[in-house]
Amino acid sequence: MGTRRRRVSVIYFISKLVKWDDLRMEIISNPTQVEIKKAAQALKDGHLVAFPTETVYGLGADATNEKAVSSVYSVKGRPTDHPLIVHISSINQLDKWAVNIPKYAIKLAEEFWPGPMTLILKRGFIAKDYVTGRQDSIGLRVPNHVLALSLINEFEKFGGIGIAAPSANRFGAVSPTSAEAVKDELGNYLHSKDLILDGGKSIIGIESTIIGCSRDYPVVLRPGATTTEMVENVAGVKIPVNLEKNEIRTSGLLEAHYSPKAKVLLNKLVKPGDGFIAAQNIKTPKGAIRLSSPANIEQYANDLYQALRSGDQKMLKRIVVIPPTGEGLASAIRDRLHKAAAGYSTL
Ligand code: TXA
Ligand code: MG
Numbered sequence: 001m002g003t004r005r006r007r008v009s010v011i012y013f014i015s016k017l018v019k020w021d022d023l024r025m026e027i028i029s030n031p032t033q034v035e036i037k038k039a040a041q042a043l044k045d046g047h048l049v050a051f052p053t054e055t056v057y058g059l060g061a062d063a064t065n066e067k068a069v070s071s072v073y074s075v076k077g078r079p080t081d082h083p084l085i086v087h088i089s090s091i092n093q094l095d096k097w098a099v100n101i102p103k104y105a106i107k108l109a110e111e112f113w114p115g116p117m118t119l120i121l122k123r124g125f126i127a128k129d130y131v132t133g134r135q136d137s138i139g140l141r142v143p144n145h146v147l148a149l150s151l152i153n154e155f156e157k158f159g160g161i162g163i164a165a166p167s168a169n170r171f172g173a174v175s176p177t178s179a180e181a182v183k184d185e186l187g188n189y190l191h192s193k194d195l196i197l198d199g200g201k202s203i204i205g206i207e208s209t210i211i212g213c214s215r216d217y218p219v220v221l222r223p224g225a226t227t228t229e230m231v232e233n234v235a236g237v238k239i240p241v242n243l244e245k246n247e248i249r250t251s252g253l254l255e256a257h258y259s260p261k262a263k264v265l266l267n268k269l270v271k272p273g274d275g276f277i278a279a280q281n282i283k284t285p286k287g288a289i290r291l292s293s294p295a296n297i298e299q300y301a302n303d304l305y306q307a308l309r310s311g312d313q314k315m316l317k318r319i320v321v322i323p324p325t326g327e328g329l330a331s332a333i334r335d336r337l338h339k340a341a342a343g344y345s346t347l
Helices: 003-017 033-044 066-076 091-097 103-112 146-157 179-186 228-235 241-250 297-313 329-341
Strands: 026-029 049-051 058-062 085-087 117-122 137-141 195-198 209-212 219-222 263-266 275-277 289-292 318-321
Touching: 026 179, 033 049, 033 058, 033 146, 033 195, 049 146, 049 179, 058 066, 058 085, 058 146, 091 103, 091 137, 103 117, 103 228, 179 195, 179 297, 263 329, 275 297, 289 297, 297 329, 318 329
Parallel strands: 026 195, 049 195, 085 137, 117 209, 263 318, 275 289, 275 318
Antiparallel strands: 049 058, 117 137, 209 219
């Protein structure tokens, strides 16, 4: 046998010995306390752990480890000037990360944490540029999910202070609401020691409400399940509507986002072969492929991202969506749909 052929067969033999699946990250379904501890240790060692929250799945890293946080940016393909939300175990951890916290922010945290609300506060010294995208502020949230809270608590036992976690999708794509969706999004980018914790489907299904706390009153920067009305009631102020819209524009959040590969079209005429998402009481147009028929607004949010993903799995070119009407969660859903459709259509 010639040297070259011998080399080829050695490479072939070695490739048979390596189980390629072993080189991939591990998915742990319904993890036990021991497995959660192992995941917390992985975070402390600088690896990434994707975990469920009540909103969407997050891609977690030790928020005080620059190298780990930079892996989050590279796995997501996200520009480094987009800040990450740091997930903490309770309101007691707030002043580890933030300073000059307004009274209304404390009230909001007391009322809505754990829950789908992120507060943007003036950052403390622990919050470094690599996690804040060089902003002077820090995003903080206590998620309302047993598994997420358990992970953060175990992480704290190892000396961790917070888990930085953006939604566990590639930049600009649809947020994952299941472990399977995380694997589809990031499986090719995660490393062998990274983990995905599977805690079932996220109950809310769209990302947290983001509240800017740099003024005398709160400003809703991204609507979510903690509605503007709920925030106003607790903070005891009326949030000016125009200001709310302006802030969303100036923070550059109106670019295309939350987008599947298929074109998302809002309130457009349906062509045969299009995907179709609308409330249950709206009939499927002839030739359309129904992707979701939510019976109420909570179901609409809960099913939306999975429905958009299923359009891609079916290799559809277009998905026509009839957005929900109304305020509260419905307006948060419309916000995501506008962004998913940005560049294709407007309402
Ligand atoms: O529900 C959620 O919020 C999920 C789960 C995993 O917690 N996380 C999430 O993270 O949606 P992400 O990174 O995909 O979206 C967070 C948004 C980004 O648009 C980011 O720019 C904004 O929050 N953000 C975070 N920190 C900020 C800050 N200091 N100032 C302004 N915006 C901030
Ligand atoms: Mg995101």
